[in-house]
Amino acid sequence: MDYTLETSQQKEKLLKTIYTLQLKSISTLQTASPLLRGQRGMGMVTQQQVHELAGKAKNLCGDLDNIKNLLHYCQDDLVQQIPNPTGNRYGGVSGIHCSLDGSIYVTAESAPWVHVLNSRGQTLQSLPCQQTRKESSTFLPEDVTLTRRGMVAVADMMNGAIWVFNPHTTLPRGEWIKIRKVGSPRGIGVDSTGKILVADYAQGQVHSFALDHAFRILNIHSVSDLQGPRYVSPAPNGGFVVSEECGDVKVFMSSHKLLCSLSSKYGHQFGNPAGVCVDVDGSILVADEQRRTVHLFPENGAPICLVSTGLRRPTGVACSSFGHLFVADTGENCVKVFKYHVKAPYSPINPA
Known part of the structure; x- marks a missing residue:
C-alpha cells in the first residue's frame, strides 16, 4: 500500500475516533446532568457501574494524553x-x-x-x-x-x-x-x-x-x-x-x-x-x-x-x-x- 495513502487512512481513523468520543461524551453529559441534578438517587445506576466507568475514563484519558504526546514529539531526528x-x-x-x-x-x-x-x-x-x-x-x-x-x-x-x-x-x-x-x-x-x-x-x-x-x-x-x-x-x-x-x-x-x-x-x-x-x-x-x-x-x-x-x-x-x-x-x-x-x-x- 502506498505510504501516503496508508498514513491518510490512519489520520482519518484517529480523527474519527476522537470525534466520536467527543460527540458521545457531550451527548451523555447533556442527558445525565439535568437528571443527576434534578432527582434524588441514581436511578438504576449501580455503584459498581460508576466505579468501572471511572476506571475506564481514567485509562481513556491516559490513552488520549499518550496520543497527544506522540503526535507532539518525534524520535531520533x-x-x-x-x-x-x-x-x-x-x-x-x-x-x-x-x-x-x-x-x-x-x-x-x-x-x-x-x-x-x-x-x-x-x-x-x-x-x-x-x-x-x-x-x-x-x-x-x-x-x-x-x-x-x-x-x-x-x-x-x-x-x-x-x-x-x-x-x-x-x-x-x-x-x-x-x-x-x-x-x-x-x-x-x-x-x-x-x-x-x-x-x-x-x-x-x-x-x-x-x-x-x-x-x-x-x-x-x-x-x-x-x-x-x-x-x-x-x-x-x-x-x-x-x-x-x-x-x-x-x-x-x-x-x-x-x-x-x-x-x-x-x-x-x-x-x-x-x-x-x-x-x-x-x-x-x-x-x-x-x-x-x-x-x-x-x-x-x-x-x-x-x-x-x-x-x-x-x-x-x-x-x-x-x-x-x-x-x-x-x-x-x-x-x-x-x-x-x-x-x-x-x-x-x-x-x-
Whole structure:
C-alpha cells in the first residue's frame, strides 16, 4: 500500500475516533446532568457501574494524553553534530547548557575551558579556566550554567569549588571568582528564583544558595540522602530535578521536600541516569548513560523515548526554546542536536 495513502487512512481513523468520543461524551453529559441534578438517587445506576466507568475514563484519558504526546514529539531526528571545540587533546564533552537566546555552553573532561557556541555550533568565545591573578593555576569544569545575571558558573570537582566568571572587572578579559568550597561538585544549575544549584556527588547532597552583587553567598540550603547525585536542573514548580548515579531521578519542590521519583511515578527503570533538563512545557528530559537513550517524561502520559539509537555515551543534556535537544555524547566527543518537537513550542522572535 502506498505510504501516503496508508498514513491518510490512519489520520482519518484517529480523527474519527476522537470525534466520536467527543460527540458521545457531550451527548451523555447533556442527558445525565439535568437528571443527576434534578432527582434524588441514581436511578438504576449501580455503584459498581460508576466505579468501572471511572476506571475506564481514567485509562481513556491516559490513552488520549499518550496520543497527544506522540503526535507532539518525534524520535531520533538528528539534525546536526557539533565536534568538541577543544578537539581530541582532552576528554570528551560532558557538560552543556543552552541559554534563552540559543547560545550553547560546553565543557569537556579534563579540559580547562568553557566554550560558547552559537546555535549552528560555531565558536563565539572560549573562556580559559584559569585564576587570572595566579597565571599557573588552572581548574577543570565538570558542568556549566548561567547565573540570573548572565554570568558563566561552573562546578570544579577536582578542587571542590564553584567558580563564576565576572566579565565586569578592571582586567581586560574578565576574572574567575571562587564562590565557595563544596565537597565534590559535579552538576550545576540555576533555579527559577535565581539560586545556584550544586550536585555534591560524594556527600550525596544538593546545595542551593543565592549570590549578591558582591558575590557573597546567601540563604544556603541542602538536601541530603541522595545516592551519587550527578546532574541537577530547575523544575517547573520552583524546585529542582537531580539524577542519581546508577539509581533514580528525583524531583524536589521549592520547599526542598521530595515531590516524586520518576521511576516510581512512571514505572520507568533507569540504567545510569546522567544529564537532566526541563523544557518550556514542563517535561523532564533524562539521558541514560548505560542504556544510551534520552527519555522525555511529560506531566501527563507515559515516558517517550526521544533518542533510541546513535548515542555512544550520553552525559549532559540541554533543550532550547526552539524545540531542539542537545546531547553531550562523551563517547563520540561531540554534541548531537536532535529535533524533538514536531513544532517548536515557543519562539522568542514571535511569542504569539
